[in-house]
Amino acid sequence: MKLYYSPGACSLASHIVAREAGIAIELEKVDMASKRTQGGIDFLTINPKGNVPVLELDDGAWLTEGPAIMQFLADLKPERDLVPLNGTMARYRLQEWLGFINSDLHTSYAPLFNPAMLGLIRSEKREALFKYYAVVERSLTHQPWLLGEQFSVADAYLFTVTNWARHVGMDLSRLPAISAFQQRAAGRPQVRAALLAEGLLRD
Known part of the structure; x- marks a missing residue:
């Protein structure tokens, strides 16, 4: 998986959760002024909303919005206790x-x-x-x-x-x-x- 982030922005929370969960992710830095990734991609083609974080999943799909990404990552590793069980x-x-x-x-x-x-x-x-x-x-x-x-x-x-x-x-x-x-x-x-x-x- 790959996390599109900007240093110190709200994407840092998703980055922290990935590390706390023990999930290896690739980091792709985004220049929020130019809306270009460090690889030279137009970030708006990845997220038309223009905001980080974006999590690129292993199947190529993208997940946006920090609260959703954090819960998704934490649910992948329930043994780390980063989120309570669903339905509770x-x-x-x-x-x-x-x-x-x-x-x-x-x-x-x-x-x-x-x-x-x-x-x-x-x-x-x-x-x-x-x-x-x-x-x-x-x-x-x-x-x-x-x-x-x-x-x-x-x-x-x-x-x-x-x-x-x-x-x-x-x-x-x-x-x-x-x-x-x-x-x-x-x-x-x-x-x-x-x-x-x-x-x-x-x-």
């Missing part, structure tokens, strides 16, 4: 977190990467993000991971999105549980391996 309430709790991270946290970051955004609006967007993070903070105050004691695909997604905070001037020190979560996740060997592979860390 725990699985729906996982999907609840994935939906929240995707629709509230992830999308709220996008405007903050726009350099043309006015300072006042930027400040308002940051405060809105802190309100969303307050929900996460309450959960992580009492447990190490979003679903409890077990690292899951939701944690890979939360770590990836929250890693953007320092790039948009958000100080997370007022959120000690989330700050501790980020350090805990970053310390996982497979998370570190993914960061190194994408050029986001140095040995």
